[in-house]
Amino acid sequence: MKEFRRRPVRTGITVFGVAVAIATLASLLAFERGYRRGLVSELDRLGAHILVVPKGRPFDAASIALHGANWPCYLRESYLREVRSVPDVATAAPALMQATPLEDGRSMVVVGITGDYLKLKTGWTLEGHFPASGLDVLVGSDVARRRGWRLGDTVEIPGMPGSRTVSGLLAPTGGADDGFVFVPLEEAQRILGRDRVLTHILVRLKDPEALDGAVGRLRGCNAGMDMNIVPLTHLFRTIQAMIRSTRGWLGAVAFMALLAAMTGVSNSILMVLSERTREVGVLRAIGASPGDVFRLFWLETLLTCVLGGALGLFAAMVASRGVESWLRSHMPFAPTDPLVRMDPLILCACLVGTVLMGSLAGLLPAWRASHIPP
Amino acid sequence: MRNKPDTEPHPILIQAEGLSKVYRRGSETVAALHGVTFEIRRGEFVAITGPSGSGKTTLLNLLGAMDVPTAGTLILDGFDVASLTESGRTQLRRHRVGFVFQHFGLVPTLTVEENVALPAFFARRNDARQVSELLETVGLGHRRNYYPSELSGGEMQRAAIARALVNRPPLWPADEPTGNLDMQTGLTVLGLFRRLNADGLTVLVVTHNDVIASAANRRLDLRDGRLMGPDTGPTSMPRVPAGPG
Ligand SMILES: Nc1ncnc2c1ncn2[C@@H]1O[C@H](COP(=O)(O)OP(=O)(O)OP(=O)(O)O)[C@@H](O)[C@H]1O
Ligand SMILES: [Mg+2]
Numbered sequence: 081m082k083e084f085r086r087r088p089v090r091t092g093i094t095v096f097g098v099a100v101a102i103a104t105l106a107s108l109l110a111f112e113r114g115y116r117r118g119l120v121s122e123l124d125r126l127g128a129h130i131l132v133v134p135k136g137r138p139f140d141a142a143s144i145a146l147h148g149a150n151w152p153c154y155l156r157e158s159y160l161r162e163v164r165s166v167p168d169v170a171t172a173a174p175a176l177m178q179a180t181p182l183e184d185g186r187s188m189v190v191v192g193i194t195g196d197y198l199k200l201k202t203g204w205t206l207e208g209h210f211p212a213s214g215l216d217v218l219v220g221s222d223v224a225r226r227r228g229w230r231l232g233d234t235v236e237i238p239g240m241p242g243s244r245t246v247s248g249l250l251a252p253t254g255g256a257d258d259g260f261v262f263v264p265l266e267e268a269q270r271i272l273g274r275d276r277v278l279t280h281i282l283v284r285l286k287d288p289e290a291l292d293g294a295v296g297r298l299r300g301c302n303a304g305m306d307m308n309i310v311p312l313t314h315l316f317r318t319i320q321a322m323i324r325s326t327r328g329w330l331g332a333v334a335f336m337a338l339l340a341a342m343t344g345v346s347n348s349i350l351m352v353l354s355e356r357t358r359e360v361g362v363l364r365a366i367g368a369s370p371g372d373v374f375r376l377f378w379l380e381t382l383l384t385c386v387l388g389g390a391l392g393l394f395a396a397m398v399a400s401r402g403v404e405s406w407l408r409s410h411m412p413f414a415p416t417d418p419l420v421r422m423d424p425l426i427l428c429a430c431l432v433g434t435v436l437m438g439s440l441a442g443l444l445p446a447w448r449a450s451h452i453p454p
Numbered sequence: 455m456r457n458k459p460d461t462e463p464h465p466i467l468i469q470a471e472g473l474s475k476v477y478r479r480g481s482e483t484v485a486a487l488h489g490v491t492f493e494i495r496r497g498e499f500v501a502i503t504g505p506s507g508s509g510k511t512t513l514l515n516l517l518g519a520m521d522v523p524t525a526g527t528l529i530l531d532g533f534d535v536a537s538l539t540e541s542g543r544t545q546l547r548r549h550r551v552g553f554v555f556q557h558f559g560l561v562p563t564l565t566v567e568e569n570v571a572l573p574a575f576f577a578r579r580n581d582a583r584q585v586s587e588l589l590e591t592v593g594l595g596h597r598r599n600y601y602p603s604e605l606s607g608g609e610m611q612r613a614a615i616a617r618a619l620v621n622r623p624p625l626w627p628a629d630e631p632t633g634n635l636d637m638q639t640g641l642t643v644l645g646l647f648r649r650l651n652a653d654g655l656t657v658l659v660v661t662h663n664d665v666i667a668s669a670a671n672r673r674l675d676l677r678d679g680r681l682m683g684p685d686t687g688p689t690s691m692p693r694v695p696a697g698p699g
Binding site: 365366 | 521
């Protein structure tokens with residue numbers, strides 16, 4: 081069917097409105113998907129169900145344990161025994177974390193660990209071996225890449241005296257571990273002058289479903305007064321709930337934008353119609369049926385919407401990087417995976433939405449047009 | 455293109471009897487035609503004349519199946535227009551009537567060629583060769599890819615005439631086709647009319663122009679919605695005009 085080209089400026093504005101609405105919708109969906117996946121895989125990589133930290137704010141604690149930073153206060157190593165004695169606990173891995181600021185604004189995060197850590201990180205792939213002596217280090221993939229360290233190299237680590245041997249390289253995990261350097265726990269305690277203390281304990285349960293009971297029992301033990309027991313799944317769930325409430329609002333905004341764009345399209349086509357009433361009359365006079373006229377205007381509206389939708393999706397894809405970094409700087413807790421994930425499903429959903437919207441928006445103008453007499 | 459080859463081409467193309475048209479605007483009514491009776495044979499060239507407001511456009515719209523009479527019967531190429539449904543009248547307009555407007559009525563966003571092809575498009579048919587032949591006939595072969603705004607008035611009207619011919623309708627009503635043209639251009643268009651009439655088309659022209667009116671082989675003269683002269687039949691006897699209330 082022959083397209084009915086007209087006013088480029090007005091059509092442009094209408095198309096822009098649709099594009100903005102669709103871009104908002106697509107970004108929102110992409111964020112929702114990316115964020116949830118990010119949280120889930122972050123949990124997987126962590127390999128732990130419960131995080132035991134010193135008393136303090138659990139959100140800070142989680143963020144620190146997950147992404148590495150200096151610890152404000154410490155746990156006594158003796159608590160570890162108590163944690164291990166709780167029946168639901170399969171593995172309790174102690175850790176002492178220390179971050180040394182570097183000149184470039186980053187920091188060197190050193191984590192003292194024991195072999196228990198490996199039992200949690202079932203997803204790890206090592207080249208070389210886990211640190212056997214105090215002078216061995218296991219290096220995360222990002223650190224190794226940035227510093228050009230290779231297996232067997234003798235290296236100096238900021239914040240640690242003397243030189244050490246890279247005994248192991250950690251294959252990329254996609255998580256925070258990539259940015260850490262791991263040393264034996266006792267060595268970390270020795271260098272840092274923090275004898276018999278820990279910054280956190282990662283706990284893996286025999287049965288993740290038994291989380292609530294395990295948390296209760298951990299809180300009830302003698303050392304429970306001095307420890308903060310953070311159930312990670314709960315923590316993630318809380319974060320998700322926070323995001324969800326915001327998302328509800330954003331969803332409403334996107335919906336309104338969609339509605340506004342739709343009325344915009346309808347309105348613009350109605351205006352075209354009122355300017356072209358006589359022309360439609362002529363079309364009817366030379367043999368167009370009401371159905372022909374209906375199709376003409378309906379398709380015109382649909383095309384406008386699909387054009388806008390396609391532009392919007394394109395814009396959303398182009399802008400997703402910017403949106404990503406903006407979100408990262410504005411969110412209390414962001415997983416290391418991409419937050420904004422544009423996948424084909426979202427693109428399809430948005431296109432279907434556009435077509436639906438266009439079809440709806442086109443009904444009124446098309447119906448009106450088809451009732452213009454010859 | 456004959457739509458119904460089985461129907462015998464009747465020599466009488468239009469048969470109007472007691473044709474009346476009353477327009478309603480809210481509570482007001484305007485009687486534009488009062489029981490007009492006449493016949494038009496195939497191949498005639500008829501001029502419809504009369505002072506402004508006498509009902510010429512109203513009559514032509516009825517003859518072009520654009521509107522339905524308030525009273526009386528109108529048989530157009532064998533079809534009773536008043537008893538047809540909207541889609542039936544669409545079919546009539548599409549295949550049996552080629553309307554030409556005073557304002558040309560070209561779609562400004564389509565090229566000349568696309569404009570001419572429009573009625574064929576609505577008739578679900580596509581014949582590019584015929585379109586270009588028609589453009590040659592009206593002398594617009596070199597303007598096929600122009601937009602209407604790039605044409606002169608006479609060229610626009612010739613494009614409109616080509617468009618009216620594309621579905622090969624037997625009837626060809628034109629409402630003041632030269633009203634927006636200067637004398638010289640008007641005469642060119644008139645020449646085109648005569649040529650097409652000579653080829654067998656039935657031409658109905660509403661006109662204020664005496665030259666055109668005298669070129670026709672018959673004249674229907676309207677006064678206040680009534681026919682004057684030889685075609686005035688008994689049903690056009692003066693009546694009380696329909697008034698408000
Ligand atoms: N759609 C309409 N609604 C109401 N009244 C109408 C309508 N169309 C025409 N009329 C009235 O019907 C009468 C005849 O109008 P018509 O257009 O047929 O005249 P005309 O002979 O074509 O005049 P002109 O030479 O000025 O074009 C006029 O009084 C006009 O006001
Ligand atoms: Mg008129």
